[in-house]
Amino acid sequence: MKIAIVLGTRPEIIKMSPIIRECERLNLDYFILHSGQHYSYQMDKVFFDQLKLPNFKYNLDVGSGSHGEQTGTLLSRIEKVLIKEEPDVVLVQGDTNTVLAGTLTASKLKIPVGHVEAGLRSFDRGMPEEINRVVADHLSEFLFAPTNISKDLLVHEGIPEDKIFITGNTVVDALFQNLKLSQDKAEILEKFGLNKKEYFLVTLHRQENVDCPKRLKSISNSLSKINNSFGFDLIFPIHPRTRKCLEKHGICLDGTKCIEPLDYLSFLFLQSQARLILTDSGSVQEEACILKVPCVTLRENTERPETIKVGSNVLAGTLPENILEMTSKMIKVTPDWTNPFGDGQSGNRIMEILISKFQ
């Protein structure tokens, strides 16, 4: 069995890392095809270095661009590699344009696709990620659903049950593999003048939040109100996309410590010691839940309903009064929920399934 692992962004590198580790451990024939969707050191290479991942065999250098440009360029570039390499299976993870292009190209070449983190739905087709997920799920031969909820959604959409495997989410594997190591980054608290459990961690990068100046302004107002009302520090590692939008619209974040995006271990440490997390990220909602840190999601919907169900997360939207209300509510919760995303063995499970199908 020859495997092509297609990835392109920060969360894909992190969530594919347990699968890459398994490929190494089992001495499988595989290669990494990097789309280059994320390309700066802080959004890309730092994760390969820190997670000790082998280098990619190909980097397609797609860079930034509109959705059509990015996806179109990737379709033709991925096709060339897959024709040359003739893998037996292509693995993609999540919901990016890299996933869309990887899945579409492989399917047209009749190469089966395995979708890691299948069956997530926000039911909001206004989100580019939702379109990518739906297409990837419906074209894949192996759907690795993290939970029962994601499996049920896929079945409901008519996907045959024998293509769906509940494996847990590889985010847990990556977190368990790195949490202890993240303790080495403890000095980050001192560096940014923070005290354990006395700060809120913020991340924000969804297109619908940051590309819309009204929503971005509303969130920035909320953050300064939170800073005034709760008296906790706010620390915000800013995604490059968000920084661009803040600068373009001249929006300032008063009372918030704005820093560059962090490496995975430093970010894990900051998450684990936060009093509360405010985010619109998908993976951060999961990680907050696993780390037992209350989360307030700055969106109207989530494709991670498991977090709402166990009580680790609430949806606050983007209006200051709602965000303040949800923050007051979540700061009081006892973090006694159970992690719904699995036992940290998802990478192993996924590879065993593939091995049983191909060997």
Ligand code: UDP
């Ligand atoms: N992350 C990181 N440094 C940061 C912010 C996030 O290493 O400064 C990690 C985080 O632990 C998670 C992933 O990046 O595993 C989340 O990526 P992002 O929010 O960009 O993507 P999403 O999950 O929303 O697709």
